[in-house]
Amino acid sequence: MDIKEKINLLKQEKDAVILAHYYVDDNVQEIADYIGDSFYLSKIASTIQNKIIVYCGVSFMGESAVLLNPNKKVIMPDKNADCPMAHMVTKEQIDEVKQKYEDVAVVCYINSTAQIKSWSDVVVTSANAVKIVKNLPNKNILFIPDKNLGYYVSKQIPEKNIITLNGYCPIHQNISVEDIKELKTKYPSAKILVHPECDKSILALADCIGSTTKIIDYATNSENKDFIIATEIGVKYQLQKQNPNKNFYFPTHTPICDGMKLITLEKILNVLETEENQMSVSDDFSNKAKITLDRMIELSK
């Protein structure tokens, strides 16, 4: 029996389901039951019936699954799979802004720890951030932790005062304008599809800005054949799978998320056997964090 067959067998025996983000390795996406971006996976996680959820992603995703499924066992193939941006804000920074503005809503990107969510009013993803922020009654919005997504949202909703701090995703921030321009010179008819976690200098070059799902949908529905993609390389698997006759070009300095790449088939098999690496969220902030996630699901309907 090969490793994929062993995983499938154990999944059935233990009533487990495997969720995977678009940024994990191809062979992990191949065996997953559900593959998607953070928004899709949180929606799925809130409706899943299985006893065990194996979450192939980074730790903030596992925490969100625990918050949405308090009675289920959520296990992570590698507990060290983490997102640096998820930690890039402090309570002091938030309090400082709150003191300055009387009426401010704290809007938290889902790529954040449960504790940071608990300091916030509502969670958003890159797929629903504009819609949710637009519908909030507050004029002043503190958008944490991603300053780049905050900048993108501010350009879509000029009537709001969007305040950002210094958080960013190092993988998207490192995508260089030179790399994208070089690709465009090489493939002049290519459309440039960009994730909003990229720097504004990259957003300025885009034909389409959106979540990984939006990027995949745009490429799939477009009559164009060539695409330059400014996001993590893992998304290439789905792009190519859904569009075998199209070409996808990524920056020469390949954007690779080290946390996502820690997930392997061997580690998935191991946690299915041992049920180790169970995620938990401290009682000190789980209730408050869950309210912000539930609010996102409600407001994005």
Ligand code: SF4
């Ligand atoms: S790609 Fe960036 S934002 Fe996404 S998990 Fe990796 S470090 Fe975090």
